[in-house]
Amino acid sequence: MPVFDFNDSPQEQKAPVCTFEVFYANESEASAEHPILVLDNQAGALRHHTGGVFTNPLRRTAFEFKGEDGTVSADILRIDARFVSLLKWLGENHINVRLSGKAREDGYAVYKIREIAFGGGAKLSAEDGFLQFMIERLLSSDAPSEEIPDEDEEETGDSMKLTSIQSITDFITCAGRTLPDNIRLWARRNLAVARSHEVSAEERRHAQRALSIMMNIQWKGNYFEAIDPEEARRILDEELYGMERVKQRIIETIIQINRTHTLPAYGLLLIGPAGTGKSQIAYAVARILKLPWTTLDMSSINDPEQLTGSSRIYANAKPGIIMDAFSMAGESNLVFIINELDKAAAGKGNGNPADVLLTLLDNLGFTDNYIECMIPTVGVYPIATANDKNQISAPLMSRFAVIEIPDYTPEEKKVIFAEYALPKVLERIGMREDECVLTPDGLDAVIRLHADTSGIRDLEQAAEHIAANALYQIEVGHVGSVMFDAAMVRELLS
Numbered sequence: 372m373p374v375f376d377f378n379d380s381p382q383e384q385k386a387p388v389c390t391f392e393v394f395y396a397n398e399s400e401a402s403a404e405h406p407i408l409v410l411d412n413q414a415g416a417l418r419h420h421t422g423g424v425f426t427n428p429l430r431r432t433a434f435e436f437k438g439e440d441g442t443v444s445a446d447i448l449r450i451d452a453r454f455v456s457l458l459k460w461l462g463e464n465h466i467n468v469r470l471s472g473k474a475r476e477d478g479y480a481v482y483k484i485r486e487i488a489f490g491g492g493a494k495l496s497a498e499d500g501f502l503q504f505m506i507e508r509l510l511s512s513d514a515p516s517e518e519i520p521d522e523d524e525e526e527t528g529d530s531m532k533l534t535s536i537q538s539i540t541d542f543i544t545c546a547g548r549t550l551p552d553n554i555r556l557w558a559r560r561n562l563a564v565a566r567s568h569e570v571s572a573e574e575r576r577h578a579q580r581a582l583s584i585m586m587n588i589q590w591k592g593n594y595f596e597a598i599d600p601e602e603a604r605r606i607l608d609e610e611l612y613g614m615e616r617v618k619q620r621i622i623e624t625i626i627q628i629n630r631t632h633t634l635p636a637y638g639l640l641l642i643g644p645a646g647t648g649k650s651q652i653a654y655a656v657a658r659i660l661k662l663p664w665t666t667l668d669m670s671s672i673n674d675p676e677q678l679t680g681s682s683r684i685y686a687n688a689k690p691g692i693i694m695d696a697f698s699m700a701g702e703s704n705l706v707f708i709i710n711e712l713d714k715a716a717a718g719k720g721n722g723n724p725a726d727v728l729l730t731l732l733d734n735l736g737f738t739d740n741y742i743e744c745m746i747p748t749v750g751v752y753p754i755a756t757a758n759d760k761n762q763i764s765a766p767l768m769s770r771f772a773v774i775e776i777p778d779y780t781p782e783e784k785k786v787i788f789a790e791y792a793l794p795k796v797l798e799r800i801g802m803r804e805d806e807c808v809l810t811p812d813g814l815d816a817v818i819r820l821h822a823d824t825s826g827i828r829d830l831e832q833a834a835e836h837i838a839a840n841a842l843y844q845i846e847v848g849h850v851g852s853v854m855f856d857a858a859m860v861r862e863l864l865s
Contacts, residue, residue, distance in 0.1 A: 391432060391447040393455065395514040397594075403473035406480035407506075408450040408458070410434055410472075416443050417479040422469045422487055425462035432462065434470070448478050453509045456547025468502070501538060505545050513592040515548035534583045536565055542586050551590050557744040558582060577683040581742050584690065589702040593749035595660075597629045603659045610655040611648060612791060613783050620774050621656060628660075638732065638753030640712065640768070642760045643776025646826020649756040650710065652776070656754055657706040664706040665696035669724065670714040678727040680741035693731060694739040697746065704750030707731070712755040713762035725767055732770040778825050784818050787827050792834040800838060807841035808854045816857040820864050833864055 391408075398405040410417060416438045423436030426444070433444045450458065461468060461484075471483035486502045543550070543558050550558070564570055564578040603625045607618045627635055639656065641649040657664035672678065672692070680691035690698070697703060709715075715725040731737050732753055736745040755771060757763060779787065789809070797804055809817070817837075821829050840863055841853040855863070 392449045393452045394449055395452050397514050399510050401482040401506075401510060403475070403480045403482055406451075406472065406482045407454050407484065408481050409448045409475075409478040410445040410481060411448050412445060412474055412479040414443070414445075415474070417445060417470075417472070417474065419473075420469055420471060422467065424465055424467055425458050432458070445479070452515050453512055453547075453549050454506075457505060457509060457545040460541065460545050466502075501541070505542065508542075508546070508589065509549060511589060511591075512546070512549035513594065534579075536562075536579060539565075539579070539582050539586055551747055553745055554585060554590060558585065573686060574683070577688060577741075581683075581690075581744075584694070584698050585742065585744065587701065588697050590747065591702055591704045591750055593633050595628055595632050595634060597632070598625050598659060598661075600625055600629075606655055606659050610651055612787050613779065614648075614652075614776070617652065617774055617776060620772075621652075621659075624772075625659065634750065634752050635772070636734070637770060637772045638707075638755065640755045640757065640760075640763075640771035640773045641776055642757050642773060644778050644825030645758055646824070646828030647776045647778060648827065649776055650708065653706070653708045653754040653756065656752075657708070660706060660752065662704055662706050662752065663700040663702065664708055665700060666708045666710055667692060667696075668710045670711045672715075672724045675724050675727045676740070678724055680739040682740050683743070688741050690739050690741040693727075693737060694742055694746070702750075703747060705752075707751055707753045709753060709755040711757060712767065713757040713759050715763070715767065725764060729766060729770070732767075779827060781818050781822065784821070784827065784830060785814060788817060788830050788834060789814055792827065792831045793838065796831075796834045796838045800842060802838060802842060806845060806852045807838055808852065809837070809860070810854060810856045812857040813855040813860045816860040817864070820861070836864060 396405060401407050410433075417436075421436050423434055426433050426435055433446045435442055435444050437443070447458070467487040469485045469487050470479075470481045471485075472479050472481040474480075484502065484506060539558075540562060543555065543562065546555075548555070561578045561582050565575050565582060567575065600622055603622060604618065607621060611618065621639075624635055624639070639653075641652055643649055654664065667678075676691065678691045678693050680694055681688045693707075696705065696707065709728070715728060731748060731751065734748050734751070737748050738745050753771070760768070760773070793807070793809070794804060797807055817830070817833055821833065824830075837855060837860070841855075844850055844853050
């Protein structure tokens, strides 16, 4: 671990560095055992909720506070690498803070930093919870690469929230190397445009909007925590009846993630008749991975620009659907559910949307025409659905592990209707199960009437119809319950 030494010689004053040891951590919560930083507390003057300021790194990195005998200075001994830039910013702008911590043998372990209301105040964005927002973002970030920060880099700033130039500037400064290198450099270039008086107001507006979008996304690495296979199985059983081969394939994927701590190189392509639960499987996988999800309906996309966004040279320029998905999720790790992949090749003269999907699926990075920055996609897990795999191009097929979703057998449909579909409808409309009952031959009649339909969507609609009829008879005919036999089912559903 590098140790940065401060020297008071005139030569060193030109490029002073802080005196502390950097450690690299990835804990998402700070505590006395996993602190943000450790202060020298040999004098024992630091107490819980001590208020003061971090000194400007041009002098020496320490924490100054009022003691019994005047101002006391406590050197920083160790600091989580994610917080180096934040403390530099706090020190340079003389922002008053209150520390929560615990005295340990190796020093005072700080696990919480809060801003204190101050008069004449320096940075507006230090108010209204910006500091707490910043700390939470840094704790949820991956540790930066183990390299010495370049102190010569200018990361200065100038009003509020991550939509204003001030707060965006401060965020970039405080985030430091927890941002991916290419995004950090991109942000500085766009910040220069947003603050320049040598470009048009339109260019400044686009640059500020792009910055706000990018800085409000949590840029995560490709490391995934282990997933409990038993919990994954419970979720699958809760969402899907039967489909043992499908569930087995998904559990295999989970175990692979647990071994490598990265997402598989290939997404999942679920192929089967309409109504067999393909989308439901995709949502279950997103729930197992504990990732936000977004859907792309390829049947409604006929122009690549819908996916890639439009260039900033146009006054009404905007990001594409893919970039919007990252923005809505608020993080770079998410599940893309691509519905009707077999419709992806239906471009209308301006290019092929399927070609755009290839760049997203290759995990090499995706570039939106409006943002003009390569977006890391190592944390994107694609799950596609399709009815006809023969309509999918070979390049697209090669990016997925294919899972064929079989149609349900008559016996499976019986169980699904009697134990899942009908009880679900009755619960939703506030009916007791004994108010709407099917005889065995009534249940057989329902299944026979839907023998030629694929999936279970039609069965769910039949359950809706039967329950609604029972409710009508109870409310209008003033009966206690309704029992449907085969004849009544045929009369109602035929």
